[in-house]
Amino acid sequence: MEVKKLFDYSVGDNLEIYVLIKSAEARMAKNGKQFIAFNFADRSGEISAKFWDASAEDIAAFQTGKVVFLRGKRETYQDNPQIKIFNLRLAQDNEPNNPTDYLQTAPETRTEMEAEFKKFILKITEPNWNRIVRHMLNQHHEDFFEFPAAKKNHHAYAGGLAYHTLSILRLAQTIVEQYPEVNASLLYAGAILHDLGKTQELSGALGTTYTLAGNLIGHIVLIDEEIFETCKELQIDPESESVLLLRHVILAHHGLLEYGSPVRPRIMEAEILHQLDNIDASIQMMKTTLEHTEPGEFSERIFGLDNRQFYRPQQ
Amino acid sequence: MEVKKLFDYSVGDNLEIYVLIKSAEARMAKNGKQFIAFNFADRSGEISAKFWDASAEDIAAFQTGKVVFLRGKRETYQDNPQIKIFNLRLAQDNEPNNPTDYLQTAPETRTEMEAEFKKFILKITEPNWNRIVRHMLNQHHEDFFEFPAAKKNHHAYAGGLAYHTLSILRLAQTIVEQYPEVNASLLYAGAILHDLGKTQELSGALGTTYTLAGNLIGHIVLIDEEIFETCKELQIDPESESVLLLRHVILAHHGLLEYGSPVRPRIMEAEILHQLDNIDASIQMMKTTLEHTEPGEFSERIFGLDNRQFYRPQQ
Amino acid sequence: MEVKKLFDYSVGDNLEIYVLIKSAEARMAKNGKQFIAFNFADRSGEISAKFWDASAEDIAAFQTGKVVFLRGKRETYQDNPQIKIFNLRLAQDNEPNNPTDYLQTAPETRTEMEAEFKKFILKITEPNWNRIVRHMLNQHHEDFFEFPAAKKNHHAYAGGLAYHTLSILRLAQTIVEQYPEVNASLLYAGAILHDLGKTQELSGALGTTYTLAGNLIGHIVLIDEEIFETCKELQIDPESESVLLLRHVILAHHGLLEYGSPVRPRIMEAEILHQLDNIDASIQMMKTTLEHTEPGEFSERIFGLDNRQFYRPQQ
Amino acid sequence: MEVKKLFDYSVGDNLEIYVLIKSAEARMAKNGKQFIAFNFADRSGEISAKFWDASAEDIAAFQTGKVVFLRGKRETYQDNPQIKIFNLRLAQDNEPNNPTDYLQTAPETRTEMEAEFKKFILKITEPNWNRIVRHMLNQHHEDFFEFPAAKKNHHAYAGGLAYHTLSILRLAQTIVEQYPEVNASLLYAGAILHDLGKTQELSGALGTTYTLAGNLIGHIVLIDEEIFETCKELQIDPESESVLLLRHVILAHHGLLEYGSPVRPRIMEAEILHQLDNIDASIQMMKTTLEHTEPGEFSERIFGLDNRQFYRPQQ
Amino acid sequence: MEVKKLFDYSVGDNLEIYVLIKSAEARMAKNGKQFIAFNFADRSGEISAKFWDASAEDIAAFQTGKVVFLRGKRETYQDNPQIKIFNLRLAQDNEPNNPTDYLQTAPETRTEMEAEFKKFILKITEPNWNRIVRHMLNQHHEDFFEFPAAKKNHHAYAGGLAYHTLSILRLAQTIVEQYPEVNASLLYAGAILHDLGKTQELSGALGTTYTLAGNLIGHIVLIDEEIFETCKELQIDPESESVLLLRHVILAHHGLLEYGSPVRPRIMEAEILHQLDNIDASIQMMKTTLEHTEPGEFSERIFGLDNRQFYRPQQ
């Protein structure tokens, strides 16, 4: 028998379910008592809940990364899904208490994705770019296939970084077929490395936060430095035109200075990478939000899309 | 023997060549005498030239749409290519004087494009959208395959409208394969119709200007009205959800109110169409500009891309 | 004896009063219990109130459109007027329970307004515009005199649409007298039709919401289509200059693309209509807000006027 | 026989005519020779012209404020009307050489306007405001009826300041009739004084420039100081609420801080005055520009209206 | 023995302490009962607290300006320090109940600051500026050394206005030494007077609010009028260049029209004063906020610095 997941329950249903504590934050209520603001998760998605009148023991026990057995009711608070908690306890050793079983993951397996990345790397025919990409992917191989692509907003799940990158590569391939003037090697190399700095900017897949280097330097500059280092190690001139082009594509991929790129795109492939990055992130945000919206309704507001609400058609 | 075209000549070369007058405008020079500001064109591109001390007869003879025999020299003026005119006369009847032989055209033939459009239309499985698209494409069939996609900037050549549309459809197909949640029928139908209003907004492929309806109403509202009319004719309810969705996708395809859409995208397919439209137009503008830029140099400024200059790599 | 109305009571007063439920929304409180957020109304204005610890029966009974007998106290919450509810029950059949007796209405009677509209229509001397206006007003006659001009903000009361329109016409008349170059027929015709699309965009006078067509198409395009249809019906060429001018005046009346007009005003009458619309809406918002502000105090913030607070002088 | 004026001639016509030099600026041409850039004027409008190869004597003779006899041809340069000069000489004593006969003036006589101002002042029933307005108008009576309302853009003719003010008062009267909540005395008093500081900011009606006080202080603060002074003189407390209100209405009349008001409107009458000022200036700019535009054409760009071009209908 | 102050206690500590009520505001809680929102202060800083279930007597007793004896616990609410109140009573006559002993003050004594101001005034060698500055400082001497520089944000403590001014003067002195082209007299005179209008705009050092003149006129125009008055009194021509320069420096010191200056800086000293004002206010805001931030943490958001959070390094 299939175990029901969080979003298999409708609003108003009572539920008894094992869930992961994706995040837990103790705060003081307006009445002066402590409560815990939870995000519970399983592979169907995330949902928030408040645990009122929390004791010091509760706060110590129910921490980020724990699996708990939850009895409660699915409700809605200000258009967002929410759980009303009746009862909560830690999952025991004889129960399904492995956190990674509850993390959302990319819709394709790591093995499939690894194979497809190999094919794309073969298409990078410029030797310097090919060596740099191989070397850097090797060094970050585990993190690249484990990390989310962002703290929240889009592709915020285990493997999201690799999946987002792969999705951009597929769009890039259509572009390259349509426009032979585009330098495929450069576009692919740039796409693969563009967000790799997130492995330094973010702390990991669970309870994701920004590192100090992430806050003070940012993933764009962090990865540029690493390309610079890699060139030295591989004895490639980091000031040669081919390396300057690759670095530029990555430095410029946020498109606008306002979005944190220190330079705007000044070669064609940089502009294209920026736009493909944007479109893939946008689709992912809309898709995730609409999955939890009823047909015929408007969704909650999407922060990363100018706080717009999107309509889910009835048909 | 291959006849040399405009951009086969390098800066400093003398040239003797038949070209089309793409536009001609008589103006007064600072010294009080008349001159003609020309845009000459053949299939290699467009180039400007000034004809000094023009007589009334010159102005009457050398008008938009005429083919002329030009003797002159290719030069550069403020980073833009330019012709210095030595001598100019109208092409005679026994000379290659058919204007359409000099118009730039889409890089694919009309027959190829028509065949591919048919395949895409077959993929529109929602019956109302399918009927509306077929009916409207039938009515504008000639114009759709003849018009440019814009007065200047991107795809400003004969067949540009169809080619731009097809290019978006191909990107849309990759999106649809990657994200099954996207409604392929709606995205394809919206893409095919999104710029069809340009056939009312613009005057045609040669000496393109805005019509009064183009200036006062704009192509976005013009095509929406035509969908409305088509529904009445085909006895489809224009207020049904499926038609509202199609109309919304088209009304919203400029993405931002500031760019002339009366509503922002509020369904997923509308946002996607907007972004695909944007990326295809951007690539076309960069590609066209870089074709006339020397390797190792920065291009002229591209108005439609925030006046940025793009670098053409040496390699 | 005059029955006291909502705003006849001062802050701190206890009140026993019949009021209309203008809107009612059930929500969950921070303590996990349900409450109802009310807007009560009578002809003196609107005021909010919270009904704590609401049972399922309460939520079922106290719905938008019902008249209730309210015992409570007038208070202030974060600078906004508010009612503290002691007791609430539905009004009975032998009590004043007719909802329309509690709706705010325009300060002039429908009969007076209808008469004045007739006079303005007589001044539209261009025959096409005159016929279009007459035909469309006939079709929407009831709605035009019943609808509010907006969901909230300005003229959000029964008859507000007609009253707002009439107020613009009176200002337009002064303009026309001062500047004979202005085309009075065009300005009057545009003014009368400019917001008529709201009858399709909004659901009605009570519990006003946006329709799906309102959300996805918007009142500006909806009314333009209807003019287009009307032309076909009356056998007027919708592409003639006179009709293009009328349609432009209406399409452009929001003034800026950012405010949802697909074109900016490009004829004098369009710019004037935009500014008169703006000034009348502004005055109405200030007037309504200042009515509930004490002399010598600053008002609550007005959303539609950049969140400014306005001072009500003591004298 | 009626003497033909500047704008009675069509493009291409030769003309022999007396005109006023509204402004004259000696510059160096690209060929290294001097020329004079003229604005010629008579009561039909202003037109520019270039006088090539000007000698030192020419520059000394043809100065701002002189009447000249001009032989030339009316042309068009980059969509703007222009004169090609054949011959130029100063008007003699037995010729019509009085500069003021060539200045454009308000469309109503000074006597008419003075009478109407008196009526409006009678409607200012608050005694402080009435005394302040009378006193300040008395002091600046001559300038108020002679000055333009701006250096260029709108009402840039002799008497323009008074005419613009009167036009606002007439619109204000319609507002006051429609909305009895508006304080008529305050709105009229503010309207009359709002631009009076221009008499200190600008140098006069002919060859208008900014004074140093205009450049460093600005007309808004200059007139506020004068109200302050007037209060002292009339022994009215400048910190009383009634005076603070009047000063606020004037300080805030540019509406936005970006437009030079040190405070945004925070009372109703200030917001209304701002909007009426705006609408009257806009109409005047459009009207003046369209007078020199052919039917069926778009005008030159209007700087004060976001550089928009306006269409002059054929009908 | 040193008495512990508010910020000597760590989060989680219980405290028994005398504090000043810097502000007290009675509000209604979501449960319908009254509470008081306090800001308590002593010389170590300010901290907020909520007093739940307040009776009418509590509200009457615990008002702004009173010293109270507080028993409670230091906590944190949404990253801001906060006190949980166990018990509260007014300080008695035999207890330390003098409000001014609890007000934060400038880090330098009034005597020291007065002496340093005298030295700077001696360096104002232009006689008009010197006389104006002396006269105006004399008139506002008490207020100038007592007032805060702002209602909140920066230098919001007794003596803050003088201290902020002095700090700017010291930076100005370095500028003057580095760039002899800068007019030291003008820069010093402008700096001393630039915020003096705050003594009319704000109500005082305790429970600071805006006056009506502050709201409707603003401190920039208020002080300009006073310079104008001072000139009349001292028989200095207010329209002379030297006075226009001084007035301009002060009118323009907010730098941008958007920040409330009616003119942008148009002389060098005005631009410099604007930038020095900005830098001193910024440092003060960062310093005050970081004092209450733990090493290794990011601070609360600073409103006056675009809501940025600042990091306090560990070292």
Next chain:
Amino acid sequence: MEVKKLFDYSVGDNLEIYVLIKSAEARMAKNGKQFIAFNFADRSGEISAKFWDASAEDIAAFQTGKVVFLRGKRETYQDNPQIKIFNLRLAQDNEPNNPTDYLQTAPETRTEMEAEFKKFILKITEPNWNRIVRHMLNQHHEDFFEFPAAKKNHHAYAGGLAYHTLSILRLAQTIVEQYPEVNASLLYAGAILHDLGKTQELSGALGTTYTLAGNLIGHIVLIDEEIFETCKELQIDPESESVLLLRHVILAHHGLLEYGSPVRPRIMEAEILHQLDNIDASIQMMKTTLEHTEPGEFSERIFGLDNRQFYRPQQ
């Protein structure tokens, strides 16, 4: 006898003078002939001139970096100073033809500046920062004291980079004395390195252009990479907090993302450095521009200060 310099001549004066060709650009005139657009320079400043009807020999001879003997006349063209050329020839060997004698230089000698830098470096007490700064200044010692601080705008003269840096350090010292909370070591180290990347971004002091790395990477990222490299070389952990702080101060010194910083200032010293950089550049631009403005006149527009014109007082 003192030799007269360029700006010792008044408008209208004839001049015979040796000058340096700071830049020379051959262009085509509107009449189809070539001309050279020159910037001539000596230590009094720069001035533009046009050389009409230039032959191929002229273009070959008169190139950037040559000293020429010029006979001409000082004039004004559109408010900018300009030379009319009568005659031009290259300076001979027995004439003063050393280009560096004509370059503007910093107002202090290199020896003086070097000594003062040493004192500031002694005040950097944090050992890592001290070592990094010493090492990097050693490596770029020559360039640091030779380069301008910018291509144009501010400090665009030999030694400008060092002088601008020193000027910031002096302001920083006043800040540090006033606010002991500021980390002096960090502020000084950041100030010294903040623009050092310009030695890679720009080509040098004469005929300054951007390098490809400057265009595609930018000086902010270029210097950050070099700090990273330096750390590796000196065996300092580039991810330690102290190095992250230093790198952040430099990465953030443009203050806003829009100005090219990849992160906004998030520590106090970063915000201060940004503002000091800004104020010193602003003063330098105003000072340079006003030197060439007549007393009582407004200057030409300053691009780097929002195109404002500044007034030079008469006194």
